[in-house]
Amino acid sequence: MDSDELVETLETAGLSPYQSEAYVTLLELGAASATQVADASDVPAPRIYDVLESLESHGYVETYETDTLKVRAHSPGAVLDDLRDRADRFEAAAAEVERRWEQPELENNGTSIVKRYRTVLEQAEAFIEQAEYQIQASVTVEDLERLRPLLVAARERGVSVRLSVHTSPDGDPPEESLLAGACLEARHRRLPAPFVVLVDREKTCFCHHPDSSEQYGVLVNDSTHTYVFHWYFLTCLWEQWETVYSDYADSFPVEYVDVRQCVRDLRPLLSAEATVRVHVEGTDVETGETVSVTGRVDEALFAGAPDAPDTALRLSARVTVVVVTDDGKTLTVGGWGAMVEDVEAARITVEDVEAPPGTDAGVFSRL
Structure with a gap:
């Protein structure tokens, strides 16, 4: 990075143009008088003392007097800590911008189209955590492994959970140990299928199978649209597939x-x-x-x-x-x-x- 790029970067990090110019110049000169810093930089001479004073208040430099006012850069430890802290905040802000762009807040009666499976999966986790009485889900074994702790917690709250676990045509059904405690009933679909999670007749998460030519996800917080997905789940993902696990009680209620x-x-x-x-x-x-x-x-x-x-x-x-x-x-x-x-x-x-x-x-x- 050359001096001009460093000046621009320091400006982005919060220093003013004159502060950035003076500091980069001082790093090159070492200890120098205020006049020398002004002459070697683009900072006007009448402004140099104010600029150096502000840098000193931020911990970037220290001034001292001999026959004239002199200045030298502090040990860069504090400066580096400040820059790294700012970098972390920029990184966090970038991640938050990405999250908000990919996962818009779902209002009541709202529907959103998203681009990434991860976004759909994270929203499904949030919906499952809020479930009160019903969850229907079409998942792979890998999806089930990730969602299992949330599904177990839902069952412990009394939520009815039904899982359609899909594999390749020659794939094995999920192990009973993976299903026990996580659902009321599970069926094995020997055919790839979309990722679908339906919660409390109101909320839907849908994403195409990864091998599909269509790659997008749908998030729904609306009972009418969720009703359509419910019938898709029953007719295509549930009704004709074999039951591989059941936790129905043999007694009433x-x-x-x-x-x-x-x-x-x-x-x-x-x-x-x-x-x-x-x-x-x-x-x-x-x-x-x-x-x-x-x-x-x-x-x-x-x-x-x-x-x-x-x-x-x-x-x-x-x-x-x-x-x-x-x-x-x-x-x-x-x-x-x-x-x-x-x-x-x-x-x-x-x-x-x-x-x-x-x-x-x-x-x-x-x-």
């Missing part, structure tokens, strides 16, 4: 965060004339107020032919649980985005099943 999954399990029990008691937490569709009721399931319904298979495609139509509450009211309970039912359920807990003789009510065939 059994919790559901998806009314379609609940209906699929309840219909055989109701057909066998079992008595099913549930607790429903959700929102009054008309008023938006929180609802919490307990009662008996009267019907579990979905549109279509009565004898059609209970596939995810069929369950994409209207699905309703009819509950007779303990105080005698009849309520219709729908799922995510319910509009015609009385209640949009966030969680349905099957508290007990009283089965007629010969019916095994403890066996649930879950979605």
Whole structure:
């Protein structure tokens, strides 16, 4: 770096042009009089004393008097510390600019397009940390290893976690030790897939598979767009793939965060004339107020032919649980985005099943 570049750099670090000129000149001269510094630099003679005084107040130089005022550069230790501290702050500022550019703050009902997978993964970690009741994720084994501590913490908070772990067609499923404690159920997709994390029906993180020709990510904080990603997860990443891990309890209560999954399990029990008691937490569709009721399931319904298979495609139509509450009211309970039912359920807990003789009510065939 030549003298001119050093002067410019010191100006960038916070010195004035005259301070930078005088200091670089003094480094070259060693000890010198104020007049000599002015003559050897571009600092005007009438300004040299003010400039040297300001440099001394910053610890860059020291002045002393013999027959004339002389000045010499301090040991550079303090100066170097100052410059390195400024460099660290510039580096931190550059990193923060990059972070804010790549990861804009998501407002409610907001969607952002980002360029890097790392940004999507970091936002997914933040969403998982905030999860209250539901996580659906499509991940590689490597993604799962990174996210596992957060998923374990979510399960300990009572969050329902379902994982679709994708590998190459000849890849092995994840080890049970990696899944235990991190999810309620896991399925193995033997086909590369995008990275997807859906949280609490509101938040989505999506990024193409690394080998895709399209390379960008999508961050969503919006229930409508997240609903679309939810159906992509169910139909492409979940429904047809084999279950490789399950942590469902063999006894009651059994919790559901998806009314379609609940209906699929309840219909055989109701057909066998079992008595099913549930607790429903959700929102009054008309008023938006929180609802919490307990009662008996009267019907579990979905549109279509009565004898059609209970596939995810069929369950994409209207699905309703009819509950007779303990105080005698009849309520219709729908799922995510319910509009015609009385209640949009966030969680349905099957508290007990009283089965007629010969019916095994403890066996649930879950979605």
